[in-house]
Amino acid sequence: IGGAMGKLQSKISFRTAKYRADGSVEETGPTRAIQQHGPVHTDTVTSVAALQPDLCVSGGRDKSVAVCSWRSGAVLRRFIGHEREVTKVTSALDSDRVFSASRDKTVMMWELHGTSGPSQHFPGHDLVVTGLAVSPDASQLCTGSRDNTVCKWDVETGECLGRAAISRNLVTHLCWVPGEPYFIQTSEDKTIRLWDSRELQVAHAFPAKRHIQTWCDASPDGRYCLSSSGGSAGEGGEATLWDLRQTRSRVREYKGHFQTTTSCVFLPWGPALAPSIATSSCDSTVKVWDRDTGGRG
Numbered sequence: 412i413g414g415a416m417g418k419l420q421s422k423i424s425f426r427t428a429k430y431r432a433d434g435s436v437e438e439t440g441p442t443r444a445i446q447q448h449g450p451v452h453t454d455t456v457t458s459v460a461a462l463q464p465d466l467c468v469s470g471g472r473d474k475s476v477a478v479c480s481w482r483s484g485a486v487l488r489r490f491i492g493h494e495r496e497v498t499k500v501t502s503a504l505d506s507d508r509v510f511s512a513s514r515d516k517t518v519m520m521w522e523l524h525g526t527s528g529p530s531q532h533f534p535g536h537d538l539v540v541t542g543l544a545v546s547p548d549a550s551q552l553c554t555g556s557r558d559n560t561v562c563k564w565d566v567e568t569g570e571c572l573g574r575a576a577i578s579r580n581l582v583t584h585l586c587w588v589p590g591e592p593y594f595i596q597t598s599e600d601k602t603i604r605l606w607d608s609r610e611l612q613v614a615h616a617f618p619a620k621r622h623i624q625t626w627c628d629a630s631p632d633g634r635y636c637l638s639s640s641g642g643s644a645g646e647g648g649e650a651t652l653w654d655l656r657q658t659r660s661r662v663r664e665y666k667g668h669f670q671t672t673t674s675c676v677f678l679p680w681g682p683a684l685a686p687s688i689a690t691s692s693c694d695s696t697v698k699v700w701d702r703d704t705g706g707r708g
Contacts, residue, residue: 446484448483448484449484451471451486452469452471452473452475452477453471453473454471454472455471455472456469456470456471457471457472457496457497457498458470458498458499458500459500460500460501460502462478462502462504462509463504464505465480465481465482466480466481466487467481468500468502468509469500470497470498470500470511471496471497472496472497474491474494474496474497475490475497476489476497476509476511476519476521477490478509478523488521488523488527489527490511490519490521490527491527491528492519492528492529493511493513493519494513495513496514497512498512498513498514498540498541499511499540499541499543500543501543501544502545502549503545503546503548503549506545506549507522507523508521508530508545508566509523510543510545510552511543512539512540512541512542512543512554513539513540514539514540516536516537516538516539516540516556517533517534517536517540518533518540518543518552518554519531519532519533520533520566531569532569533552533554533562533564533569533571535562535571535574536554536556536558536560536562537558537560538557539556539557540554540555540556541555541556541557541581541583542554542555542561542582542583542584542585542596543555544586544587544594544595545566545587546587546608547587547589550565550566551563551564551565551566551572551608552564552566553585553587553608553611554585555584555585556582557581559576559578559579559580559581560574560575560576560580560582561574561575561577561580561585561596561606561611562575563608563611572611573611575611575612577613579598579599579600580596580598580600580602580604581598581599581600582598583597583599583623583624583626584596584597584625584627585627586636588605588629588633588636588655589629589630589631589633590632590633591633592607592608593605593606593607593614593655594608595629595636596627597624597625597626597638597639598623598624599623599624600619601619601620601621601622601623601624602616602617603616603617603624603627603636603653604617605636605659617638617653617659617661618660618661620638620640620651621640622640622641622642622647623640623641624638624639624640625639625640625641625671625672625673625674626638626639626672626673626674626675627639628675628676628677629655629677630677631677631679633655633656634654634656635652635653635662635677635702636652637650637651637652637653637675637688638650638653639672639674639675639690640672641671641672642668642670642671642672643669643670643671644669644670645669648668648669648670648672648692648694649665649666649668649672650664650665650672650675650688650690651663651665652664652665652688652702663702663703663705665688665690665698665700665705667707668690668692668694668698669692670693671692672690673691673692673693674690674691675688675691676688676690677702678699685702686701686702687700687701687702688700
C-alpha cells in the first residue's frame, strides 16, 4: 500500500492466513520472529510498489528511488536524479523499468540493470506530478498532476503523445486496468475517471463522491476498481468498489475508518481465499475487507 510514512522498515511476520467470507481468519502457517531491516531512505518514504516477485521499489522525500529485496532487506539499486521529493513510483510487473514522479514536476525512467542515472526524462507538467500509470507492456506511460492535466508518453523516445486538461482536476493517483487500454484516475474534485489511453479521452466519469478521492486500484481481472476517500472524525474515509465492465456504477462501500483513507488495494486471491481488499488510513490502521460482502477480516 502506497503513502507509507516514516523510514521504510520492512517487518515480515511470516504468518499466512485464509480470509473467509464471513470475516473470520484461519491461521495456516507458523509465526516466527519479526524481521526488521535498517532504513532504506533518510527521510519520509512516500511511495512503495511491487517490481518483481521478490523486489520492491520505493521513493522518498530524500529525492531518491531505491530497489530492495523484501526478503533480505538489501538495497540493490539506488537511483539519484530528482531535484525534489519523489511522490510516486511504479513499474510494469516483472519489468526491469522503474518510473518515478516528483515535486520537481518531472517523471523519470530508470533501468534496473542500467546506470544510476535516468534512462529517460519526461518533463512537461507545470506542478507536482501525483499520478503514474504504465501500460502492461511498459511501452506507454500516463501521468497526472496538480496542474489539472493528464499526459501520455512514449517511454522509448520521451515524446509527449497527448495532453488533456480538465478544470479543477487536481490528480491524486493513476492506475492501469490490466488487459485493457484504460487507466483510472482519482482527483481532489471528488471524481473517479476512466480514461481511454488511445485517444486520451475520458471514457466514463463515475458519480462524484462527497470527499476528495485519494487513491485507486484495478482488480487483476479488470472487472472492478477501488477508490478511497478523504474524511475526518468518522465522516467519509470509505473505500468504494466500482464496476468497470457492465453497469459502470457503484457496487459497494467499505466503511470503518475514522479519518482519510490514504490508499486501497486488491489482495491476491485464489480457490482457497475469498476475494479481499486492504485499506490504509490516517487513523493509524490497515483494514482487510471481504470484497463481496464488505465484512472485515
